[in-house]
Each structure stands twice: as structure tokens, then as C-alpha cells.
Amino acid sequence: MKYIQFDEKRPYDLTLVGRITIDLNPVDYYRTLEESTTFKKYLGGSPANIAVGLARLGKKCGFFARVSDDRFGDYVTDYFRREGIDTSRIRRCEHGEKIGLTFTEILSEQESSILMYRNRAADLQLGVSDIDEEYISGSKAVLISGTALSESPSREAALKVLFLARKTGTPVIFDIDYREYNWKSKDEIGVYYGIAAGQADVILGSREEYDLAGQLIRPGMDDRETASYWHGRGAKIVVIKHGKEGSTAYTNDGQNFSIRPFPIKKLKGFGGGDGYASAFLYGLLEGWDVIDCLEFGSASASLLVASHSCADSMPGVGDIKNYIDECKQRYGELVARV
Numbered sequence: 001m002k003y004i005q006f007d008e009k010r011p012y013d014l015t016l017v018g019r020i021t022i023d024l025n026p027v028d029y030y031r032t033l034e035e036s037t038t039f040k041k042y043l044g045g046s047p048a049n050i051a052v053g054l055a056r057l058g059k060k061c062g063f064f065a066r067v068s069d070d071r072f073g074d075y076v077t078d079y080f081r082r083e084g085i086d087t088s089r090i091r092r093c094e095h096g097e098k099i100g101l102t103f104t105e106i107l108s109e110q111e112s113s114i115l116m117y118r119n120r121a122a123d124l125q126l127g128v129s130d131i132d133e134e135y136i137s138g139s140k141a142v143l144i145s146g147t148a149l150s151e152s153p154s155r156e157a158a159l160k161v162l163f164l165a166r167k168t169g170t171p172v173i174f175d176i177d178y179r180e181y182n183w184k185s186k187d188e189i190g191v192y193y194g195i196a197a198g199q200a201d202v203i204l205g206s207r208e209e210y211d212l213a214g215q216l217i218r219p220g221m222d223d224r225e226t227a228s229y230w231h232g233r234g235a236k237i238v239v240i241k242h243g244k245e246g247s248t249a250y251t252n253d254g255q256n257f258s259i260r261p262f263p264i265k266k267l268k269g270f271g272g273g274d275g276y277a278s279a280f281l282y283g284l285l286e287g288w289d290v291i292d293c294l295e296f297g298s299a300s301a302s303l304l305v306a307s308h309s310c311a312d313s314m315p316g317v318g319d320i321k322n323y324i325d326e327c328k329q330r331y332g333e334l335v336a337r338v
């Protein structure tokens with residue numbers, strides 16, 4: 001069953017909106033950030049990681065972003081070019097805004113945290129003049145990353161993408177992507193997540209993120225009520241992630257599909273969501289059944305939580321398929337389907 005109709009004539013598979021930043025992950029991990037002394041630099045930013053993930057899977061991605069006008073802006077733009085991601089809509093900030101830096105703390109296999117340096121972040125300088133309808137109409141779908149809604153002018157730019165996508169018949173994927181640091185009030189979160197989720201065809205988020213999106217609408221909804229509400233607002237697929245407990249996709253025909261994570265030795269607690277999103281969306285773009293999209297996303301997520309980085313570790317199609325086969329051989333058929 002195909003829940004999303006993609007226009008196969010369009011040259012880009014997915015155009016994303018949001019931050020391209022830099023991750024600094026400790027090389028001397030399993031200790032506090034205070035104690036760590038050595039860090040490895042990676043491309044970062046959830047939507048940027050997703051774009052790299054899809055590019056590694058052979059998809060063609062476009063991206064609307066602002067980056068800093070410095071060597072880090074060069075680094076991330078060149079990284080995208082090497083991955084085959086279009087950079088024609090990646091523009092430089094003009095007033096000295098700096099690219100976001102994310103210092104991560106890998107305390108243990110189970111416990112990680114991230115420390116985001118985002119004062120005058122370059123990505124939040126994306127403006128409505130950076131967004132053009134022609135680019136959107138050339139993409140099979142767009143993805144809006146929720147943090148892009150946290151501050152103007154990026155907020156209005158992301159909403160412009162949302163409305164132009166509806167105007168051009170371009171499916172909208174909303175990755176809720178809650179990062180507390182960036183928001184000034186919980187009400188603003190409810191307002192802007194509510195607007196975006198209400199315009200989306202596919203919504204991806206954790207339980208906490210859906211609670212934030214629904215806080216001004218109907219607080220305290222459970223997963224089924226959450227899915228039913230957003231289906232009523234037009235969403236075709238609502239994916240609710242529960243970390244190591246797995247994830248469920250609710251489709252607007254009343255079905256739901258659940259999957260548990262694939263067993264793996266975890267190194268860090270972040271990165272899973274970006275690996276999950278890129279591989280899940282790959283399956284959707286390929287026209288796969290939802291359960292197969294979930295399995296692919298879950299397998300990729302497991303590979304990411306077992307890796308030191310995010311973007312750099314994004315797997316190829318063969319890597320994910322081999323890992324799924326390995327798990328099925330080791331743990332039995334459909335090990336992760338519940």
C-alpha cells in the first residue's frame with residue numbers, strides 16, 4: 001500500500017530545510033564533557049545528517065540552509081558536494097553569524113547528552129528570500145526539521161516551504177526534532193509544531209516530541225489518540241519512536257506497524273533518529289510497504305547508535321541489508337517485528 005504519491009518526474013528525491021552544523025564528539029568518551037580533552041569533528045545537524053544518509057542510499061537531495069561565511073561554512077558545503085547533495089540553495093551569512101557547534105557527551109553506552117553552542121546560529125538566519133518555489137517543485141518531497149521553526153527569520157522561511165509545498169503538490173515530511181536550547185517558550189513550541197504537523201503528510205517524532213506538538217491542542221494523548229488526531233489533520237503516516245523500545249507507524253487507513261530495535265552493542269545514545277529517518281524515507285521513496293520502511297530505518301538506527309559519528313557513519317543500502325540478514329540469521333526471522 002502506498003500512502004504517499006511521489007512525482008517520479010521530479011529530479012530531487014528530497015529537499016530539506018534546517019540546520020547544517022558541526023558535531024564535536026569526544027574521542028576519550030565514557031567520561032564527562034568536563035573530563036574529555038579530545039574531540040573529533042564531524043558534519044552535524046539532524047537534517048544535514050538525514051540528507052547525508054539519503055545520499056549514501058543513492059537518493060538526490062536538495063537543501064535550503066544558511067551557513068557561516070568562514071572555514072566551517074566551507075567544510076560543510078564541501079562535505080555536501082562530496083556526498084552529491086545539491087548546494088545551490090546553501091547561502092552564506094552576511095553579518096558574522098557562526099555555524100552551530102554541538103559538543104556531545106558520551107557518558108556510557110546508555111547515557112549521552114549534547115551541548116549546543118548556537119548563539120546567533122547561522123542556520124537560523126535562513127530567510128524567506130532564500131526559498132524559491134521552482135526548487136521545491138523540482139523535489140518529490142520536502143522535509144522540515146522542527147528546530148528551523150524555533151526562531152525568526154528561519155521560522156518564516158520554513159513556513160514558506162510548508163505552504164509552497166502544499167501549493168506545488170509536494171509531500172511534506174515533518175521531523176519534529178525537538179532541541180530545548182533553541183526555544184524561548186513552550187507555547188511557541190506548541191504553536192509552530194502544531195502548524196507544521198497540521199500541514200504534514202508524514203510526521204516523525206518521539207513520544208515527548210508529540211506531547212510538545214499537541215500541548216495546546218489536546219494534552220496527554222496516548223500514541224493511538226496522537227496518530228488519530230494528526231490523521232484527522234491530514235497526515236497519512238504518523239511515526240512514533242520510543243528509543244530502545246522501538247517504534248510504531250500509524251497509517252491513515254487505521255493500520256499500525258511496530259518494530260523493535262535490532263540488537264547491537266550501543267556506543268552512544270544519539271544518532272539513531274537521523275539514521276532511522278533517512279532509511280525510513282528511503283523505503284518510502286522506493287515505494288516499499290511501511291513495515292519494510294520501519295525495518296530499514298530501525299536497522300540503520302542501530303548501526304548509528306553503535307558508531308562514533310552520525311553523518312560519517314551513515315550506511316549504504318548493502319550495509320543495512322547485510323545487517324538485517326545477519327540479525328535474522330542470528331536471532332531468527334523477523335527478529336524485530338512485533
Ligand SMILES: Nc1ncnc2c1ncn2[C@@H]1O[C@H](COP(=O)(O)OP(=O)(O)O)[C@@H](O)[C@H]1O
Nearest residue numbers: 241242243244246247261272273276298301302
Ligand atoms: N539501544 C538501542 N539499540 C538499538 N537501536 C536503538 C537503540 N536506541 C535507539 N535505537 C533506534 O533508534 C531509533 C530512534 O531513537 P530515538 O531515541 O527514539 O529517537 P532520536 O534518536 O531521534 O531521539 C529507535 O526507534 C531505534 O530504532
Ligand SMILES: O=C(O)C[C@@H](O)[C@H](O)C(=O)COP(=O)(O)O
Nearest residue numbers: 044045046270271272273274310
Ligand atoms: O541535531 C543536531 O544538531 C546534533 C546532531 O548532529 C547529533 O548527531 C545528534 O544529536 C543526532 O541526534 P538524533 O536525533 O538522536 O539522531
